[in-house]
Amino acid sequence: xxxxxxxxxxxxxxxxxxxxxxxxxxxxxxxxxxxxxxxxxxxxxxxxxxxxxxxxxxxxxxxxxxxxxxxxxxxxxxxxxxxxxxxxxxxxxxxxxxxxxxxxxxxxxxxxxxxxxxxxxxxxxxxxxxxxxxxxxxxxxxxxxxxxxxxxxxxxxxxxxxxxxxxxxxxxxxxxxxxxxxxxxxxxxxxxxxxxxxxxxxxxxxxx
Ligand code: DX5
Ligand code: ZN
Numbered sequence: 001x002x003x004x005x006x007x008x009x010x011x012x013x014x015x016x017x018x019x020x021x022x023x024x025x026x027x028x029x030x031x032x033x034x035x036x037x038x039x040x041x042x043x044x045x046x047x048x049x050x051x052x053x054x055x056x057x058x059x060x061x062x063x064x065x066x067x068x069x070x071x072x073x074x075x076x077x078x079x080x081x082x083x084x085x086x087x088x089x090x091x092x093x094x095x096x097x098x099x100x101x102x103x104x105x106x107x108x109x110x111x112x113x114x115x116x117x118x119x120x121x122x123x124x125x126x127x128x129x130x131x132x133x134x135x136x137x138x139x140x141x142x143x144x145x146x147x148x149x150x151x152x153x154x155x156x157x158x159x160x161x162x163x164x165x166x167x168x169x170x171x172x173x174x175x176x177x178x179x180x181x182x183x184x185x186x187x188x189x190x191x192x193x194x195x196x197x198x199x200x201x202x203x204x205x206x207x208x
Contacts (some may be wrong), residue, residue, distance in 0.1 A: 001179075001182070001184060001185065001186065001208045002025075002026035002027070002185060002186045002208070003024075003025040003027075003120065003185055003186070003189060003203065003206065003208055004025070004026060004027035004028070004029040004060045004077050004186050004189075005025050005027070005028055005029060005169065005185070005188075005189055005190070005193055005194070006028075006029040006031055006051070006141065006170070006188050006189065006190030006191075006194070006195075007028055007029070007030070007031075007051075007190070007194060008029075008031040008042060008141045008196055009191040009194050010194040011105045011140060013051060014051070014054060016194055016199065017051060017054050018054060019056050019118075019199060019200070020057070020193075020199065020200075020203075021054075021055065021056040022088070023203055024203070025043030025057060025203065026057065026058070026186070027057055027058050027060040027083075027186070028051075028057050028058075028059055028060065029060045029062060029170070029188045029190070030043060030048055030051070030059050030060065030061045030062065031043065031062050031064065031141075031182055032048070032061065032062065032063050032064060032065055032071065033064045033065070033139065034064070034065035034066060034067070034071075036065070036066045037065050037066045037087060037089075037090060037138075038138050039139060040065045040139055040140065043076035044111070045071060045154070046074075046076050047198055048061070048075055048078070049075065049078060049165035051072075052078050052080050052081075053114050055080060057080075058080050058082040059078070059080055059081045059082065059083075059171050059200065060081075060082060060083045060085070060109075060168075060186070060188075060208065061075070061081055061083065061084045061085065062109075062111065062132060062170065062200055063084065063085060063087070064084050064087060064138045064139065065085050065090075065152050066090055066091070066092075067089070067090075067092070068084075068086045068097050068196075069092075069097055069100065072084060072097075072100060072101065072104070073083070074170055075083060076104045079195035081106055082106065082107055082108045083106065083108070083109045083129065083130050084101045084106045084107075084108065084109065084178075085108075085110065085111050085130060085132045086098070086101075086109070086110065086111065087111050087112075087113070087138070088110050088111065088112050088116060088120055088121065088124075089111075089112070089113055089116060091163065094124065094134075095124065095127055098124065098127040098128060099127065099153075102127075102206055107128055107129035107130060108127060108128050108130070109128060109129065109130035109131065109168070110124055110128045110131055110132070110168055110184075111131070111132035111134060111138075111170075112131070112133060112134060112151070113134050113137065113138060114134055114135070114137060114146050114148075116137070118133075118155045118159060119159065119198075120150050121156070121159065122151065122159060125160065125163060125165065128165055128166055129164070129165060129166065129188075130165060130166040130167075131153050131156055131160070131166075131168065132165065132168045132169075132170055132188075133149060133152060133153055133156060133165055133168065133169050133170070133184075134171055134173030135149040135169050135170060135171040135172055135173065135177075135181070136170075136172050137171075138171075138201075141190045142189045142190070142191040142195070143171060143172050144172050145171065145172030145173060145174075145177040145180070146172070146179075147173075149169060149180065149181065150180045150181065153167065153169060153181055153184060154183065155185060157183055161164040166185040166186055167183070167184045167185050167186070168184060168185065168186035168187070168188060169181045169184045169186075169187055169188065170188035171188070173187050173188065173189045173192065173201075174189070174192040174206075175192070175206055175207075178206050178207075178208070187206070189206065192206075
């Protein structure tokens with residue numbers, strides 16, 4: 001399983017990126033919030049561009065925003081982004097946005113909140129490279145993992161039926177809950193790593 005470290009709860013994001021550049025993690029998970037799709041705001045596009053300059057890992061960008069296209073336009077020249085993920089629940093032309101993400105050379109992801117039916121991804125399977133299954137309500141780091149994520153993840157695995165789509169899980173993952181999502185391809189881990197005095201030791205505890 002690959003690790004994508006969310007820097008949402010980092011007190012000093014640059015310091016954590018510099019430290020984790022030297023670890024075995026695969027991505028930095030960049031949580032973007034607009035104060036509309038979720039009540040908090042985080043990371044303007046210029047902040048993401050600044051952070052990308054010091055990162056030696058690829059970015060996995062999670063857009064918790066109502067209007068992803070305007071944000072994507074601002075970051076479309078960043079070469080160290082691998083995935084850009086949007087939410088299925090927004091009231092926008094999802095297929096059009098997913099095709100723009102691919103057109104700009106990124107891999108496209110679709111995220112679903114804990115109460116969104118897993119079957120709702122079915123119409124988009126040819127348009128995506130990743131499904132981001134939320135295991136907490138989006139909006140805040142440090143929440144508790146929702147237990148029925150395990151069964152939802154299993155259902156998604158059956159739905160994608162061998163297609164080349166990565167399964168990523170986000171929220172409340174730590175050294176105890178990571179075993180509950182062992183069939184995922186990518187685990188997003190935030191506060192378990194970034195609120196510790198020794199982030200590198202926390203990564204070892206995840207045993208991935
Ligand atoms: C929640 C974010 C998550 C979160 C993960 O809205 O999408 O990426 O920061 O943080 P932890 O691991 O603290 O739940
Ligand atoms: Zn996230």
